[in-house]
Amino acid sequence: MSLEVVTATPYPRFVDGVLRGIALTRDEAEYLYSCAEVPLDALAEAARELRRASKGDTITYSPKVFLPLTNLCRDYCGYCTFRRDPGEPGAHWMEPEEVLSIARAGATLGCTEALLSLGDRPEAAFPEAKGWLRAHDFERTLEYVAFIGEMLLRGTTLLPHSNPGLMARTDLLRLKESNASLGLMLESTSLELFSPGAAHDNAVDKRPHRRLRTIREAGELAIPFTTGILVGIGESPRDIIDSLLAIRALHQQYGHIQEVIVQNFVPKPEIRMRDWPAPSTQWFARTVAIARLVLGGEMNIQAPPNLTPNGLELLLDCGINDWGGVSPLTLDFINPEAPWPEVTKLAAVCSGKGVRLRARLPVYPEYANRRQFFSGSVWKSIEQRTDADGFPVPRQPRSHICEIMSFSPHSAAAAD
Secondary structure (H helix, E strand, C coil), X not given: CCHHHHHCCCHHHHHHHHHCCCCCCHHHHHHHHHCCCCCHHHHHHHHHHHHHHHHCCEEEEEEEEEXXXXXECCCCCCCCCCCECCCCCCXXXXXXXXXXHHHHHHHHCCCCEEEEEECCCHHHCCHHHHHHHHHCCCCCHHHHHHHHHHHHHHHCCCEEEXXXXXXXXXXXXXXXXXXXXXXXXXXXXXXXXXXXXXXXXXXXXXXXXXXXXXXXXXXXXXCCXXXXXXXXXXXXXXXXXXXXXXXXXXXXXXXXXXXXXXXXCCCCCCCCCCCCCCCCXXXXXXXXXXXXXXXXXXXXXXXXXXXXXXXXXHHHHCCCCEEEEECCCCCCCCCCCCCCCCHHHHHHHHHHCCCEEEECCCCCHHHCCCHHHCCHHHHHXXXXXXXXXXXXXXXXXXXXXXXXXXXXXXXXXXXX
């Protein structure tokens, strides 16, 4: 169908089709997203109806601790404040003892998720990173991530969720042994973002075909997966639609994408894109709504609440059903200037919109009873932590089952 034909078609027909389970085509989605004659209110109403039909009145979040294992990274994205080169102020690696201490403190505050975040393959760019890893008996950063995940699963009540950048098939298999879920933001399928001076100039690991390959291989290996798009970094409306359709196609094939994050770019003084305009609240809300319409009612869609603190009601209106990870203990180290909202505030916002807030594990409730998605040790932990609906049950404090000094980096992961 050509765009010319689409623009002559009343938008209610498309929206009505989506509500009846008919997937939007590329041109239909671009029309609904880009056409000024299609009001945000109409898109939002359809997005809410889709959410309501599949998710009922429940909005979720994940109580987490944020563990930035290292902020060294070989990529130089124009919007990033997280990454560092060796020797720069704030450059760091987290030692295992520090990770375990923070994780245990989070567990006492009711956290269930250990979010492991880090830069992409620093050992490929920096001899200092390679030296740190070798001093700790590792060759690659992803080996360290796997070790930490195994340590946390055995030694705490938290379930690991790792976002370590690109992962090869062998890395995915190793990380599946200890992680309830894994994540990699697609961000965008746009190749224009690699032009000189653009957002992904000098960021080899952001090439869309490489990130889509990781997401696809996670599907082949039945790993619950988080991905998403970054809005406002120079992409076009068609790029947004193409990115959402790429995610939809992979999920339709493998059924493993448990959530899609729709995240807005926020300019900051210290980044290369400091003068780049942030997407307006209305445009970002429109993107959230079209994401729901493209991805359907069953997909879990989240928008980080700390990045749109004055638009929480609007995000609910546009069809999100999840707020992502919210920590009572640690910062959002990717956006340290943006504090997490209090859970009581999120609950009040939800209540004002006629929905209820409920905590979840890093794996969503609908995946929690699907044995094929987990290793034996992770499956056992999920069974112990969830009720019949897949939500976390209150837990009594338990003794730690290992101490850091007795846990070998190369101990075998628990067998299925």
